[in-house]
Structure formats: structure tokens, C-alpha cells
Amino acid sequence: xxxxxxxxxxxxxxxxxxxxxxxxxxxxxxxxxxxxxxxxxxxxxxxxxxxxxxxxxxxxxxxxxxxxxxxxxxxxxxxxxxxxxxxxxxxxxxxxxxxxxxxxxxxxxxxxxxxxxxxxxxxxxxxxxxxxxxxxxxxxxxxxxxxxxxxxxxxxxxxxxxxxxxxxxxxxxxxxxxxxxxxxxxxxxxxxxxxxxxxxxxxxxxxxxxxxxxxxxxxxxxxxxxxxxxxxxxxxxxxxxxxxxxxxxxxxxxxxxxxxxxxxxxxxxxxxxxxxxxxxxxxxxxxxxxxxxxxxxxxxxxxxxxxxxxxxxxxxxxxxxxxxxxxxxxxxxxxxxxxxxxxxxxxxxxxxxxxxxxxxxxxxxxxxxxxxxxxxxxxxxxxxxxxxxxxxxxxxxxxxxxxxxxxxxxxxxxxxxxxxxxxxxxxxxxxxxxxxxxxxxxxxxxxxxxxxxxxxxxxxxxxxxxxxxxxxxxxxxxxxxxxxxxxxxxxxxxxxxxxxxxxxxxxxxxxxxxxxxxxxxxxxxxxxxxxxxxxxxxxxxxxxxxxxxxxxxxxxxxxxxxxxxxxxxxxxxxx
Amino acid sequence: xxxxxxxxxxxxxxxxxxxxxxxxxxxxxxxxxxxxxxxxxxxxxxxxxxxxxxxxxxxxxxxxxxxxxxxxxxxxxxxxx
Numbered sequence: 001x002x003x004x005x006x007x008x009x010x011x012x013x014x015x016x017x018x019x020x021x022x023x024x025x026x027x028x029x030x031x032x033x034x035x036x037x038x039x040x041x042x043x044x045x046x047x048x049x050x051x052x053x054x055x056x057x058x059x060x061x062x063x064x065x066x067x068x069x070x071x072x073x074x075x076x077x078x079x080x081x082x083x084x085x086x087x088x089x090x091x092x093x094x095x096x097x098x099x100x101x102x103x104x105x106x107x108x109x110x111x112x113x114x115x116x117x118x119x120x121x122x123x124x125x126x127x128x129x130x131x132x133x134x135x136x137x138x139x140x141x142x143x144x145x146x147x148x149x150x151x152x153x154x155x156x157x158x159x160x161x162x163x164x165x166x167x168x169x170x171x172x173x174x175x176x177x178x179x180x181x182x183x184x185x186x187x188x189x190x191x192x193x194x195x196x197x198x199x200x201x202x203x204x205x206x207x208x209x210x211x212x213x214x215x216x217x218x219x220x221x222x223x224x225x226x227x228x229x230x231x232x233x234x235x236x237x238x239x240x241x242x243x244x245x246x247x248x249x250x251x252x253x254x255x256x257x258x259x260x261x262x263x264x265x266x267x268x269x270x271x272x273x274x275x276x277x278x279x280x281x282x283x284x285x286x287x288x289x290x291x292x293x294x295x296x297x298x299x300x301x302x303x304x305x306x307x308x309x310x311x312x313x314x315x316x317x318x319x320x321x322x323x324x325x326x327x328x329x330x331x332x333x334x335x336x337x338x339x340x341x342x343x344x345x346x347x348x349x350x351x352x353x354x355x356x357x358x359x360x361x362x363x364x365x366x367x368x369x370x371x372x373x374x375x376x377x378x379x380x381x382x383x384x385x386x387x388x389x390x391x392x393x394x395x396x397x398x399x400x401x402x403x404x405x406x407x408x409x410x411x412x413x414x415x416x417x418x419x420x421x422x423x424x425x426x427x428x429x430x431x432x433x434x435x436x437x438x439x440x441x442x443x444x445x446x447x448x449x450x451x452x453x454x455x456x457x458x459x460x461x462x463x464x465x466x467x468x469x470x471x472x473x474x475x476x477x478x479x480x481x482x483x484x485x486x487x488x489x490x491x492x493x494x495x496x497x498x499x500x501x502x503x504x505x506x507x508x509x510x511x512x513x514x515x516x517x518x519x520x521x522x523x524x525x526x527x528x529x530x531x532x533x534x535x536x537x538x539x540x541x542x543x544x545x546x547x548x549x550x551x552x553x554x555x556x557x558x559x560x561x562x563x564x565x566x567x568x569x570x571x572x573x574x575x
Numbered sequence: 576x577x578x579x580x581x582x583x584x585x586x587x588x589x590x591x592x593x594x595x596x597x598x599x600x601x602x603x604x605x606x607x608x609x610x611x612x613x614x615x616x617x618x619x620x621x622x623x624x625x626x627x628x629x630x631x632x633x634x635x636x637x638x639x640x641x642x643x644x645x646x647x648x649x650x651x652x653x654x655x656x
Contacts, residue, residue, distance in 0.1 A: 129612070129614060280608050280614075281615050282638065283636055283638075284636050284639075303615070307615070311636060315636055462616075463614075463616060494616070517590075517594035518594065520594045521594030522595075524595035524612075528612070529593070529612060529614040529616070530614055534616070
């Protein structure tokens with residue numbers, strides 16, 4: 001494979017993402033420094049503040065599971081990311097090369113992300129709860145050159161197949177102990193200089209690749225460029241009220257796009273102090289953090305908010321939560337009850353907003369100060385044009401208020417994706433008549449508020465994560481007993497949706513509880529608990545089209561007792 | 576129920592929810608989420624299963640008290656007493 005095939009570079013032709021008449025984003029350039037025309041996310045997020053005399057400001061407060069607390073200033077982050085950049089360069093890595101992280105919440109992911117961007121390489125975070133299979137697939141598609149992870153995750157999920165990824169040159173293990181074919185990050189950092197000249201990246205140079213699931217086929221690597229920093233900074237300020245010195249807590253996992261756009265970049269560009277909690281959701285711990293750290297802006301997700309609701313308003317009573325000035329939620333639609341509940345408990349609603357890996361930043365939001373309609377995702381951000389579309393052959397028809405159609409956005413904002421890695425055709429399919437098609441069905445009321453209705457495809461939204469049924473079905477089919485598999489998402493009051501699988505068996509296997517558990521165990525090992533089905537149902541046959549495609553839509557309609565819709569393509573029915 | 580009975584039922588419910596685990600390999604002090612890889616939905620499902628098995632309803636703030644097998648067994652024992 002030649003160098004140009006392995007590294008992430010843009011096609012020479014102008015991207016569709018940039019097709020617009022004028023540049024309404026020119027003003028946002030005032031938010032960044034862009035010295036000598038260089039736009040580099042790490043510079044704008046960290047080094048710029050140090051140069052402007054804010055090096056001693058707190059950038060991160062890391063709260064360890066064990067009760068430890070560690071503060072990083074902007075100078076600390078600047079130096080640590082320079083060291084990380086030097087490590088990459090000293091191992092012969094070059095701009096455009098792909099650096100993957102498989103890490104939980106902690107300072108290392110910040111240092112790795114910023115160091116990677118500083119060196120002009122491309123950063124991809126992965127969800128540490130993924131099983132080996134999704135990790136491997138993404139590293140293969142992304143031509144991973146570097147992986148940074150923990151010893152435990154490496155041993156459990158990577159070591160077995162590491163040698164089968166031909167592009168992988170360097171594996172860094174956090175801490176000071178590493179297996180023979182890896183290097184210790186601590187040791188490398190200790191021997192590395194804290195001076196680094198930031199790569200002279202241009203606005204359209206790739207910076208980040210986030211993976212998102214597809215309905216069919218493999219996951220898609222969504223490419224974002226350094227210019228995205230304009231929108232990260234802008235939307236952080238406008239939608240989340242981030243201002244210098246704000247104490248901000250984004251609870252998203254760093255392995256997902258929210259954890260990067262609003263866990264790392266937007267807050268740092270706005271020079272806020274970020275709270276990073278290593279632990280998973282723990283009610284008392286969370287309320288305690290808000291009180292002790294005096295959190296002002298809290299960006300969380302519906303699943304977590306619903307877990308707080310389950311515990312009731314009483315559980316929040318012992319805590320002083322008065323430092324909170326703005327609450328926001330993303331990941332899946334926030335139900336009206338959760339909005340009302342948060343008004344009672346926190347004295348203000350959680351403000352839902354909507355965006356995707358592809359959009360790179362918040363597109364539709366209940367912004368600070370605006371009236372919240374519980375259950376609505378809000379209104380388009382300033383500068384964002386959104387419409388509701390119906391497909392009419394090759395054309396789109398814009399629908400009126402109150403009608404249900406696909407949410408579409410006029411491309412042109414800086415953090416819009418520039419490509420799906422190696423998948424031009426799939427990228428092109430997202431655009432029609434000058435609109436980007438989101439795949440989400442929505443409606444708009446007469447006041448201009450947007451309301452989520454459902455997905456236009458079979459993708460499943462569970463605990464804020466987008467799960468592609470194809471990836472789950474593929475893992476099911478690897479089990480010796482499974483002949484066919486159909487995977488759907490079913491409504492769940494806490495997770496939004498849960499993953500449920502329907503399978504038929506190969507001859508010689510008996511559908512019983514032991515086999516159900518064995519199949520679920522197999523998929524959990526391959527995919528991890530967030531992606532694997534929570535339930536497996538046995539069927540004699542599955543509903544299929546004439547071309548043999550399993551009709552997931554029909555499985556779901558029947559499970560929910562909904563109308564079956566058009567079943568003219570149904571060839572074999574379910575038994 | 577003896578401590579041993581409680582442990583057996585607890586492990587049985589745990590591997591029903593997370594069948595990727597081998598009942599024999601689960602250490603007394605391994606944390607369900609950090610070491611055994613359960614996620615928060617698994618914990619909710621486990622709490623529901625324990626409610627069914629023991630008739631004990633575990634409030635949200637007590638979830639840390641069932642974070643390992645050892646902790647859970649002693650918590651369930653206390654709740655039953």
C-alpha cells in the first residue's frame with residue numbers, strides 16, 4: 001500500500017460540504033487566532049491562550065474513581081501535548097497519519113487528541129466499551145498507524161490480533177508498564193521535549209475521523225477538518241453558554257463525537273475549566289461533583305437524566321446545586337417529562353439539542369434564554385438553515401410546518417463532514433438538491449421548533465449511541481447455531497431504545513435458554529455490552545423480501561403492534 | 576437464605592444478564608462495571624432481576640453497594656435480615 005493510500009487526505013475537487021454562495025462564517029474567525037493563516041485546532045484550543053497570558057488558567061480538573069483530584073492548567077496541556085506530538089514525530093509518523101485512542105475519561109485522551117492535532121496527524125477516538133470486533137473494523141477502515149490505550153484494554157481486546165493490522169506502527173500504553181511490542185506512554189513522555197512547533201495545517205486539512213454506524217455495510221469514517229474549530233468555538237458559546245472561566249462538565253464518553261467536539265475542543269477554545277470524571281454514572285457522586293466543583297454548565301444525555309429521575313427529586317435534596325446556570329442534553333430526544341422534572345429539581349430545564357457525527361457540532365438547539373418546549377429539539381442555530389423534506393424521485397420537496405419528513409440542512413458551516421473515508425458514493429448519497437440529508441424524521445411546528453419523530457432508516461439509538469443493525473447481525477451470524485438474524489431497536493424508558501435480535505437456527509440446534517445465553521454471550525464478547533443485543537428471540541423463519549433481505553421494519557412494527565405498512569415486497573413471512 | 580445461597584443466586588442472575596462471563600471466573604472483589612465490563616443498562620437489569628429473586632428493591636443511591644460480588648452478597652444478606 002502506498003503512503004497516499006494510507007494517510008487521510010482530501011480529494012482535490014471542492015467538497016460538497018463547502019458549496020454555498022457566500023461565507024456567513026467569516027465573523028467567527030474573530031474567535032480564533034489563525035497565526036499566518038495556519039488553522040490548527042490544538043493551537044486554538046490551548047497554545048493561543050498560553051500565548052495570550054492565560055497559561056495559569058485551569059483547563060482540566062480530573063476526578064479519579066479513587067477520589068483523587070488533579071488540575072491541569074492551559075500551560076500544562078500545552079506542554080504535555082507538545083511532548084505527545086514529539087513522540088509521534090520521533091517515530092517517523094507524518095501529517096495525515098491516523099492516531100486512534102481507546103481510553104476512558106481521563107487526561108490522557110486530552111493529551112493524545114491535542115498532541116495528535118498539533119503534529120498535523122488525524123485523531124480518532126474509539127469507545128472503550130466496544131468489544132474487539134468493532135475496534136478492529138474501525139482500525140482497519142481508518143488505516144490506524146498509532147493506537148493509545150491502557151494495558152488492561154490492550155490485553156483484553158487488542159493483543160490477539162494486533163499483528164494482523166499491517167498499518168499499525170506504534171502502540172502506546174498509558175502508565176509506565178507496557179508489553180514487549182508496545183511502548184509505555186509515561187516513559188516516552190519523560191524522554192520527550194515540551195517544545196514543539198505546531199504543524200502548519202490549513203483550514204481544509206483533515207483533523208478528526210469519527211466512526212458512525214451504517215444501516216448496511218461497514219461503519220463510516222466521518223472526516224472533519226481543522227476549520228471545524230470555528231464552529232466548535234461558536235456553537236460552544238451560543239448553544240452552551242461557554243465563556244472564559246466557566247466551569248463546564250460534559251459527561252459524554254471521549255469515545256464518541258460529543259466527547260471530542262464538546263468534551264475537548266469547544267470548551268478549550270472558549271477557555272473554560274473542564275470537569276472530567278473517570279467514573280461511570282453514580283448518582284450521589286454526580287450531585288456531589290456539581291456541588292463540590294461548582295459546575296456552572298452541564299451537558300449530559302437523556303439516559304443519564306432519566307437515571308436521575310428514577311432516583312427521584314429527594315435524592316438531589318441534600319446537595320447544593322445552585323452553581324448550575326445552564327443545562328443541556330444530547331444523544332437522543334429528551335422526553336418532555338425529563339424536561340419538566342429538571343425544572344422542578346434544578347430550577348431550570350435541560351435544554352435538548354440535536355446534531356450528528358456528520359455535522360460535527362450542534363445544529364438545532366434550545367439555546368440559553370430561549371423558551372423551551374418540552375420534547376422539542378429547539379430551533380436551528382444562527383447561520384444554520386434547516387428544512388423538512390420529502391423525496392420525490394430524484395428531487396426533494398420542502399414540506400410545510402406540521403408535516404413529517406426528513407430533516408435536511410444547507411451545507412456550508414465549518415464543522416460539516418468533508419468525506420466518509422474511502423466511500424465517495426456513500427458520501428454523495430447524503431446530498432440532494434443542495435441539501436444534506438440527516439436520515440432523521442422530524443416535523444416543525446408553527447413557531448419554528450423542530451420535533452424528532454424517528455429514524456428514516458433502521459439505525460438504533462441506544463443510550464445515546466448509534467448502533468447499526470448490520471454490525472450486530474454480522475456478529476450473530478458468526479455463532480455456529482445462527483442461520484439468519486434480524487436486529488431492531490425497541491423503545492425503552494431509560495435507554496431510549498434497546499437492541500433486540502431475532503434469529504433462525506441451523507439444523508441440529510435447539511432453541512432454549514442455554515442457547516439464547518450462549519448467543520448473547522458470544523455477541524457481548526465480540527461487540528461489547530453497549531452494542532450487543534439484550535435479548536435474542538428464536539423464530540422458525542424471518543420475514544424476507546423477494547431478494548432475501550430481512551424486513552427489520554416489519555419485525556419492529558409487529559413487536560410494537562403498529563400498522564405493517566407496505567408489505568408488497570414480502571416473500572417469506574415470519575413463523 | 577445462607578450467604579452461600581445468596582452468592583449462588585446472585586452469580587446466576589449476573590451471568591444471565593452478562594453471559595459473556597464465566598461463573599467460575601468471577602472474583603469476589605471484581606467490580607461489575609470496571610472489571611467485568613457491565614454497562615449501566617446491565618446494572619439496571621441486574622437490579623430488576625435481584626428484585627425478582629430476593630424481593631429486595633435496591634434504590635439508585637445504593638447501587639455502589641452492589642458494585643462487587645462480595646459487596647452485593649453482604650448487602651443482600653443485610654436487606655433480608
